């Protein structure tokens with residue numbers, strides 16, 4: 586069971602919000618003594634998801650939580666937008682697939698960088714991506 | 723801050739990125755650098771990212787773009803000071819920055835650039851049809 590120990594929400598509407606979100610994640614990651622490499626993986630993953638939200642989802646918000654499961658502490662991030670949604674998630678998860686003429690590494694790369702990855706999307710309603718990085722995962 | 727300064731050092735251009743870039747700043751840097759390479763016919767570009775803690779696929783692509791555009795303009799790009807955590811993350815992300823030379827610090831980066839440029843000069847000499855200049 587994953588328990589939530591702290592929770593706050595950051596609105597994401599402009600690219601400068603990237604910096605704000607990175608700083609917030611850094612704070613919570615340091616608080617649970619996450620190592621530098623895992624911090625870097627987590628913040629890079631968050632950066633990718635935030636970019637997608639701005640670019641494809643018309644912006645949205647990110648919920649930043651400290652979570653705990655047994656003896657493990659971690660950071661859970663939930664990115665939610667009310668954009669157009671993703672018609673074919675399996676395709677979007679493929680390395681190199683992009684409808685935006687970019688590298689197509691954001692979603693598959695993020696999945697590789699974190700411990701838990703979940704994506705839900707409905708065409709016309711929006712997209713939610715949830716990731717967890719454990720402090721020593 | 724809305725521009726990253728580009729320093730000229732002889733044949734080389736040096737850029738020190740002091741902050742984690744957001745998109746517009748990175749795009750401006752890309753455009754500025756390519757302009758500068760054109761204007762100064764610089765032989766090498768040194769990008770110091772030792773203060774950068776996050777490079778995502780967008781930033782990685784910009785670094786790659788700078789390198790490939792400079793190459794077309796006959797200039798080599800060396801990225802120096804990449805933090806180990808950043809390097810590990812880039813590989814896992816799936817972006818190993820192919821075609822971009824890296825070095826530990828500015829000094830070593832400079833030496834690498836110099837040696838690459840010397841190599842080109844040597845090649846020119848060896849390819850000389852007369853052959854008299856080759857060692």
Ligand SMILES: Nc1ncnc2c1ncn2[C@@H]1O[C@H](COP(=O)(O)OP(=O)(O)O)[C@@H](O)[C@H]1O
Nearest residue numbers: 637641642677683684685687688689690691692
């Ligand atoms: N929040 C989102 N809303 C709608 N579509 C999305 C969203 N995130 C990703 N996508 C779709 O998934 C594709 C793959 O995303 P990603 O792996 O990050 O690559 P890239 O951003 O380079 O296109 C995008 O091109 C886009 O079509």
Ligand SMILES: [Mg+2]
Nearest residue numbers: 633637691692
């Ligand atoms: Mg993306």
